Amino acid sequence: MANIPTELRYSKEHEWVKLEGTTATIGITDYAQGELGDIVFVELPAVGDDVSMMKPFGTIEAVKAVSDMFAPLSGKIIEVNTALDDDPMIINRDPYGEGWMIKIDISDQGEIEQLLDADGYNQVIS
């Protein structure tokens, strides 16, 4: 069974969001990494770039398929997980921890309400 931590928020496109003040850390869910299989590399935006809710912010190339990642919230990139360049399979091993992808400074707090909680996301994948 896919792991869905209750302290996180989720998008229907299988991203998770960890909120700390106006900073949101974003990654993909355990379910998503399981469906993708071994991740070969990820393409992420640069620090300073703007991302918009529901718009693609990067791509994941996995052995089985390539997929776009959609920003769960709007904001400006403040940090990118560069460790994924050398070892993208961190995402397979630890999707909610070391496998995080980007941190953004949220530009619209109102968007947070549109995210799902763990129960809501569980319904999306079941």
Next chain:
Amino acid sequence: MNDSQELIRTPFYNFHVEAGAKMVPFAGFHMPVQYKGITAEHLAVRKNVGLFDLSHMGEFEVSGSDALAFLQKTTTNNVEALEVGQIQYTCMPTPEGGIVDDLLVYRLEDRYFLVVNASNIKKDFEWLQTHVFGDVKLENLSADTGLLAIQGPNAEKLMAKLTDYDLTTMRYYTWARAKVAGVEILFSRTGYTGEDGFELYIPAQHGATLWNAIVEKGKPAGLELIGLGARDSLRLEMKMALYGNDIDETTSPVEAGLSWIIDFDKEFVGKDIILRHKLEKPKRRLVCLELEGKAFPRHGYEIYDGDSVIGEVTSGTFSPSLQKPIALGYVPRGKSKAGSVVEVAIRTRRFKAVVVKPPFYKEGSHK
């Protein structure tokens, strides 16, 4: 393809589910695509030993006094050259010079044993039936035949724990009949990985006995279960063609680089056209491409020379052994020499690709 909606379970289905495999529909069968992960499974076969369930593959028997003449007519390689105990890679050509399927032909004591692709079982059998003449008996054994492959540089070590048969003198592309885990079976020194290995043809009712024995003897030595995902990347690193991707009814065996399995000194279906491909030289060739950068070439991506589309990727992956993107694809003959440079379009970008000599992976253990 299986016509009904119901997917077929191989004799090893329950073992896959128990092992936590991700199961997918493939050619009408429930098949494991991966267990631990494609990369780890791939490397286990390259470095140690892996176990594959290939029971979806089709098995036919051809017997009767005209069996040899029939196979000479319907396949491209020279079946007459086969001694009892030997195996040959070959293909069934179409009258138009394409490929119905690629297959293995085993010469048994008094008959021939054919191993065909899962997705083509029905098509192949019907096609062969329409070409039968004289005293030829054709039988489809696919439903009752399980197939397990043990592949990797340590495959012989593992097999030696399961059988008393002398494996040290058993050559590549030969078969034997012997007791393995107490069950009399036919097995061969063959595979689709570039590594040393064995393929075991197992009557369905003995499936559990063989599986349990192989896993019990293999686990302490690091045996891994291998799914179809790693099977694909292993064969691709060796430039072994996959029917439906790299070869099909529209591709000539000559342009696919399979001239070595064609005997032009005999008569066979489509010979005149295939001979013309050979003599006139094909317009395009299936080549090995190595790409640069973070690219993942996939089936159907276009190949460019400057602004012109000159071909298509037929298979691609990120090679776990070489740690770089690799692909097979057809390009015009003028661009098919090793060292030629082309580009592969991957979504919005183009990536430089260099034609290299096969295979991509050169350290394979098979002999």
